[in-house]
Amino acid sequence: MTTNDLANDVTSKQNVAKLEANLARVEALTQRLITALGQARPVPPALQGPSQDLYLKAATGYLAEMINNPAKLLEHQLEFWGKSVKHYVAAQHLLTQGKLEPPEDDSPKDRRFTHELWETHPYFNFIKQQYLINVAAVQQAVEDIDTLDSEEKKRLRYFSQQLIDMLSPTNFLPTNPEALALAAETDGESLVSGLENLVADLEANNGDLVVTLADKTAFKLGENLATTPGSVVYRNHLFELIQYAPTTDQVHETPLIIFPPWINKFYILDLKPQNSLIKWAVDQGYTVFIVSWVNPDPGYRDTSMSHYIEDGYLTAIDEVKKICGVKKVNAVGYCIAGTTLSLTLALMKQRKDTSVNAATFFTTLTDFSDRGEVGVFLEDDFVNGIDAEVAENGILDSFFMSRTFSYLRANDLIYGPAIKSYMMGKAPPAFDLLYWNGDGTNLPATMTMEYLRGLCQQDKFATTGFDVCGTTVHIKDVTVPLIAIACETDHIAAWKSSYSGIQKMGSKDKTFILSESGHIAGIVNPPSKNKYGHYTNPELGLSADDWHAAADKREGSWWPLWDAWLSGKSGKMIPARQPGGEDHPMLAPAPGTYVVAK
Incomplete structure (x- = not known):
């Protein structure tokens, strides 16, 4: 027997051993696969x-x-x-x-x-x-x-x-x-690894197939995500209030409170220092607060839009005023939180409450006459199904919302990642944005149906009025100075619908900015990247198409333009404030406890 024959014999035995090992892995994985599939929830x-x-x-x-x-x-x-x-x-x-x-x-x-x-x-x-x-x-x-x-x-x-x-x-x-x-x-190794990825995803989601988009071991909140220094200075059953530590010797007198959507978690605005809108705002000399919403369990079944306004928005605004010793704040609302901020402002108008000096809306819908791409899921067939689901379980599980938004971009968020993970056996990337995207939250039953029926389907706020907190509020009663940022390719909050809602608000001081890109990238667009541009046009009496056609195109992020607008609404400069105070002890370091609770 020659040396080549011996080498070939060794290689052959190694290949056989490898094949046998892979077959054993496949057999074990198949048993786990069957077990995991048996745990899947029945989807209506x-x-x-x-x-x-x-x-x-x-x-x-x-x-x-x-x-x-x-x-x-x-x-x-x-x-x-x-x-x-x-x-x-x-x-x-x-x-x-x-x-x-x-x-x-x-x-x-x-x-x-x-x-x-x-x-x-x-x-x-x-x-x-x-x-x-x-x-x-x-x-x-x-x-x-x-x-x-x-x-x-x-x-x-x-x-x-x-x-x-x-x-x-x-x-x-x-x-x-x-x-x-x-x-x-790879002699089939990629397929076995892909099967391992598939089984791991099924087991992690109790039998539901949810493709892992990002390496979950690569990130930890407070360590390499949501790292802007700050403290929880107030907490109730609905939210934690985080105040961020100043990075400038002086700050604007009027504090800034940000209301993120409770469909996802707040740290989309604080992913990492390089693209954190929160850190950037702090660095511009603002006293920044953010609301971190609780992730509801079935015990929140009866939590309504009124609760989010009374126990959320109005309470948070009141606590910020107390902490800072001021009579007014500036407020930001993102997506559904912007919709609810507009409801809150209309309610405050009725109550003669002038606590909000100026408002900012990120990708916010208040006029739902044209619901854009997401509207395909807002007809009665789907909404009736959601109604039955939340009536039975008390919440709309994050699984359903995540799946819905993923199917709006199925090739990017479902099929493409599934091919790489399950067919090619590749590990998901360490991508902060996709990690956040997979960190969803539940929605309370009552709030969900009020939002879907009264706002999305019946468009009451922009037409006959929306019932909340014991009264009926109208879009024309939003009269504070405001600035709105919509995104050109937004598949969740269509920019033309956002523009239409701003037109119907009663404010005399209005600014509308159209950012390039979509619902997230158009907002999380720091100046340092010089990536997406934006459009401006002061003539808000035009149709959306005419507004866009006559708008000025500006290169780079809209953040500096927002800063110029906001600074003019934020009062004089005063010595920087440290988080909390005598009546507001620091309850936990940022990013708090609600954001990490499962």
């Missing part, structure tokens, strides 16, 4: 997708179109079949000539198909081109239906696109060249 059908009525109307409309205008549909069918067959024949022709190459490819660019084999390998290129031809046919079929109203048509477009995205060949191992190549390179 009403929260799985739109009602069958939508599809029935679409099918009826398509049938009617076939009867009334057969030539149009026949033309589209022939176009589809022509493209599909022509591509098939071209691919076959090259193969019969012995050419292992794809035919001409003029399909649109798609970042899902960036691996070189999608372009160079005849099998994978054929699958890609056929998929994209089918996509175009489905989209055309949806557009051919003229019997649906605008909202139904929008929903049909959205949910048909969900099906299209789900069936992408990149989402299946046999048709994903990148995953197959990696499996071959």
